Amino acid sequence: MPSPEPPASPVSVTVGAVEHSIDVIRPQLRTRGARRVALYAGVQINGAPHVGTNVMQTAAFLLARAARDRLGVEAGLRFGALDNAPYESRTCPRTGTRYERSYHHALGPDRVGNLVKRFYGDLFDALSSATGVRYTVDTYTAQQQLPAFREEFLTSLAHWERLRWVLAPGSGHVPISFPCPQCGWLQKYGENTRLLQAGPTAARFTAVCLDHGRYDTEVRPDGGAYVGLTTLHRNLVKERAADRDDAMPVIIKGADWAAGCRLLDEAFLCFPGAVPPPRVFTPVILSESGAKLSKSLMREGKAQLTPDTAPWMLDATAWEGTVGTYAAMLRGLVSLMLTEPRHFERGYTTAELGRLVRTHGLMG
Ligand SMILES: [Zn+2]
Known part of the structure; x- marks a missing residue:
């Protein structure tokens, strides 16, 4: 019987430099003399995940195992659940200002916890037991409460004049939003949020609620307002806070993040002596048009999907087998991608994904 066709991947840019995709973290591992690494990856709770999200997460487990087995370090996985994603929105009829309320503020921590469990609990447990990699899931709400996060947010304000142009090269305007303490709604673009005073131990802001008018709010390392940040600013602060940990942070993201991460790396240069964490980009799953x-x-x-795109590729809950067989399929698929860096440093259409799953007997 002929062996199944591997992916036909072009020569990668890192050919001759990288033998396994986890090798890219080795230089910083050596420089820092780190014995432990923590891989950071994201979890979206606004609906069932599609296969692209699950491929990235499976890659995170397999990369952590590779770090342990190949580089001889202790490796754990930390997922961040984005409970700050908008759950509902309103527009002020008078000013046209857009207001949003997050999953956290609309549903509360228990229902957010249930969503995380429903979409990811069994899958992550299956991947964890197959790889021997331990994982945790923390919500954004919990992260932004940590003193390290809040101190790094205050530090970002100290470098604001330079930083804001890196985080928003188009306009230099980076919205910061604080939910109304009474109802949890916030102005998405922070039009009426004003910084009154900032220092290393506190920053005071004023903001406006659609229903409750103007309110003053304060951010301190030990508490105060819920901090709502835009994507790049939030990731910068999270990565700066993660860098204080004993375990060296490694950031795992889909390759669609590459352009944004270039800005994050540049943002690190705004902090004297700071070195951005190593990043590993995972293959993006594409529709027929080439869009992820x-x-x-x-x-x-x-979404321009081909008719042969299986329903489970768009919605993981449509998988007809058990979570165990879904996890095994993902592991087989991503292991195939990780056999050579050239199979990992590329994207896959849903049609090619379907071919790999079929010809490699991964349907279980
Ligand atoms: Zn309010």
Whole structure:
């Protein structure tokens, strides 16, 4: 019987430099003399994950195992659940200002916990027991309460004049939003949020609620307001806080993040002596047009999917077998991608994904 066709991947840029995709973390591991690494990856709770998200997460487990087995370090996995994603939105009829309320503020921590468990609990447990890699899931709400996060947020304000142009090269405007202490709604673009005073131990802001008018708020390392940040600013502060940990942070993201991460790396240069963490980009799963699978494009019916795209690729809950067989399929698929860096440093269409799953007997 002929062996199944591997992916036909072009020569990668790192050919001759990288033998396994985890090798890219070795230079910093040596420089820092780190014995432990923590891989950071994201978890979206606004709907069932598509296969692109699950491929990234499976890669995180397999990369952590490779760090342990190949580089001889202790490796754990820390997922961040984005409970700050908008759950509902309103527009002020008078000013046109957009207000949003997050999953955390609309549903509360228990229901957010249930969503994380429902979409990821069994899958992560299966991947963890197969790889021997331990994982934790922390919500953004919990992260932004930590003193390290809040101190790094205050430090970012100290470098604001330079930083804001790196985080928003188009306008230099980086919205910061604080939910209304009475109802939890916030201005998405922070039009009426003003910084009154900032220092290393506290920053005071004023903001406006659609229903409750103007309110003053304060951020301190030990408490105060819930801090709402835009994507790049939030990731910068999270990565700066993670860098204080004993375990060296390694950031795992889909390759669609590459352009944004270039800005994050540049943002690190705004802090004297800071070195950005090593990053590993995972293969993006693409529709026929070359756009990555996207929940919003699917909702709008603009995802341009080929008719042979299996329903489970768009919604993991449509997988017909057990979570165990889904985890095994993902492990087989991503292991195949990790056999050579050239199979990992590329994207896959859903059609090619389907071919690999079929020809490699991964359906279970
Ligand atoms: Zn309010």
